[in-house]
Amino acid sequence: MSVNNELLLKAEGITKTFGRFSALKGVDFELVSGEIHALFGANGAGKSTLSKVICGHFTPTQGNLHAFGSLARFNNPRDAMDAGIGMVTQETSLAGDLSVWENIVLPAYGGKKKPSQAKLRQTASKALESLGFGEEIDLDRECRDLSTAHRQLVEIARIVALGSRVIILDEPTAALSPGESARLFKVMESLREEGRGLIFVSHRLEEIFAMTDRITILRDGHSVKSNLSTASLTQSDLIRLMVGRDLEALTALTVPDSSNKPVLLSLSNVKSGTQVRSASLDIRAGEIVGLGGLVGSGRSELAEAVLGLRPMESGSITLLGKAYKPTNSRNANMSGIGFLPEDRRRQSIVPDFSVRENILLNHLSSLSGPRLKYCQRDKQINALADQIGLERDRLDDSSLLNFSGGMQQKALIIRALLLNPKVLILDEPTKGVDIGARTTIYKILRQLASEGVAMLLISSDFEELLALSHRIVPISDGMTIGTVPSADINEEQLTLICAPRSSLDRQNMLLKQLAQQFGVQTGWLLNAGSRVLCLTRQGDIGAKGLPEPGMVVPTQDTTIQTAFETEPGQVCSEKGDMQSLLLVVNNRRGISMGTIAILSRPHETLDKNGIRAFAVQALSAFEEGQFELAPDKNRAITTPVGGLK
Incomplete structure (x- = not known):
């Protein structure tokens, strides 16, 4: 920690209610200069709500927040921003029509004085360079065209450009590869050395122990433990404090012999634009094949090509033993393919729909006629909700956006499974999901494999990819690179292959x-x-x-x-x-x-x-x-x- 240990933030008894629902129930928290403080807890524990109270999105129902030695009354995010507090949210909030540099300096347009365009552009350039991505991300490119990881990095650059003394990072590595996460950690280290205070929200235990000085653990809106030294805890201690019980460790999948099983999905030299140049792979019934690649390798674009979300220019696909030509997502669903996209906010959620209506979108695509026939799926939805740990009484919430990121992911997995797909494509299935929910998702995927479902798994977490997959198909520069049993390769080797x-x-x-x-x-x-x-x-x-x-x-x-x-x-x-x-x-x-x-x-x-x-x-x-x-x-x-x- 910093030598002076200046107290930057102190929260005392913070309570926040939404109608009859209490998101925070008397939370205590403090942050000093030159430290990275972890905010840890299960999905729905209150981490994002506390973060939004600190940065002015929400006003607390009860309790006091002190910032930089004074009682803070933030009526909106601009008040917190002007005070020196910035937040990078789990879901990016960039303006798609604006360029990268315009998004980075966008907060300047809300201030009383606006520097010249040349100076603003220079500020944006310096912020990106300080993150180590100055040459990789084009300042003039529209943000709508950026990958999820690059949008996340632009969000971080925006906070760096503001010069915030307190920086909240809400799941910043969820969409980053191991190499890109390591680059981000170096930036975090330099910010800590400058005397800034960082609040780091992450579900990845290895990141918590590697990067943070202290930790506050939330459960059901309460601060179970506040301001503990991270070094004083073990992983088992942390899990018990988070969920109140022990959880199974992630162990490698026991590989059954699938050589005699039929191939349910086969791709041969598939090409789609510049992102997918030549991709080939086979997935047999009951097999989980991991698509191992870094951000920008073409992994998500390949999944979208199979779904018909982007045009396939050449190559061939065989699905369930028959020739298959992707045209659109409805055709893919009706042909037996289930899909969980990478970006929840942009690709999956309809904000004006209730939770149940969002889950039933795939059901609607299977209908022909004016009647919705929602009741046909009630029993199946309830069973899946019980299996994945989503409370039934939350299914009728008015908006899925009221859920935490992890709970949103659970609802979208239910949607993907609702039509009983024979082939399931999962792009970052545990993004923003706590370790307890991850364990549940792992069990579901393994259960589906035992039932004969063929799965293509895409994940930035290579440990997860290797443990869940029977085989790995590396992809780099839009080209697949052979196939290798997951037991025969480790994370370092896979990273090098995918470079x-x-x-x-x-x-x-x-x-x-x-x-x-x-x-x-x-x-x-x-x-x-x-x-x-x-x-x-x-x-x-x-x-x-x-x-x-x-x-x-x-x-x-x-x-x-x-x-x-x-x-x-x-x-x-x-x-x-x-x-x-x-x-x-x-x-x-x-x-x-x-x-x-x-x-x-x-x-x-x-x-x-x-x-x-x-x-x-x-x-x-x-x-x-x-x-x-x-x-x-x-x-x-x-x-x-x-x-x-």
Whole structure:
């Protein structure tokens, strides 16, 4: 924490009621400068309500809020904003017609003095650059065209641009990949070091323990424990305080043999715009296949193409053993496909409809005629609500927007299951869902798999993806990359496989120059248990060589089988009078980033012309982030060219 520990916020006995419903029941909370304070609890515990009281969206029914040493009476968000409090909400609130930079500086237009457009644009640019996304997000792009993750980042940039001393982050990583979350955490660390106070709302236990100094735990509107040191708790303690009982840990799925089951969904070279360039996969009955990719890889766009929400330009799809051409979502529903979209607010919820009416939207698509026939689904809806833990008396609430994000997700899962789909596509099914509800969703998905439903699972949480899926189909730059059993791969390996291929530029430079200078074939490989993935390959030796890039193959089926059975760094004799050499690549933190494979032509030796010694020297320079090959093949020049991507 900060040395001065200045008290920025203090909430005493905060109560908030909506009619007869009490969202907060006497909550105590405090925030000091230079700390990240976790706000933790189950869906509906009151986290978002407390956050909105702090930032002026709601006025408390009872209790006092002190901000920066004075009693605070915020009548609206502008009052809190002017005082130095900003909030990034779970659901983004950007103006789709405005550009990125206009959205970032939008609060300036509500102030008394508005700087020049040039200065506002410069402010927006600096805010994005401070987050590390200055080159990735185009300032002039309309926000309607941004991905969910990029919209979230623009929201965060808006708060940074305001210079807020108190920043509330409500589930900021829900739509981010592990790599993007890590970049956000670095920004949070720098904000903490500047002496700002951060309130961090997250359901991910690993994030809570990694990032926060103190924690306040809410349950049913009460603050069960306030202002505890996070380091004083264990994960089990935290779960018990949140739900009042122990929960099962997320364990990997026991994989049944599905090789004799029919393929219910098959995609072959599907192309849809620039986002989906070539996607192929098969899903059998009772199988959960994880689509593993980073934000922007084309994973959500592929799901939308299958649903007919975006045009499929080429390729073919087989559904339930028959040729299938996606036209629209109604056709997909009637053909046996259920879908849970990534973005609840934009893609799923009708604000003017009640909870039950929102759930029944898929039911309406199955009708032909003027009668709604809602009563036909009452029994099924009630059973699903009981199964997923959604109280029946909340089904008739006037608006689904009155629910917390996690409760909204439960209602939308009920909608997706209402027509008994044979194939279920789930895009971020646990986004914004607490650990208790997650456990329930996991059980439901596994139960559906046991009943023969084929599922395509998309998740930014790679731990979740690996534990729930039978197989993983990585996707990068809109192209699927083979398939691998989830038991044969870990989170780091999957992240590397899914990295955009443009991030292999330096690796390709190393492989290409080695191949050209010594007349060998080189490849950048990634081990996945008993299998290997070739990320990229350079050089042609005329015979059967290294695996094709993008192919996941058993190690015993490769030309360098002996090398895989030998300690790295040793020259090995392979079939066909060839020789091989494997060199393990580690980054500066000692984490393995893959393996360089070198394969010689028949009857040649890898020790000829000192290639082995040279490759080791070049790799050492590469790992230090100072790699550059000289025309002279007998030495390496080590000039800084940036770290390992």
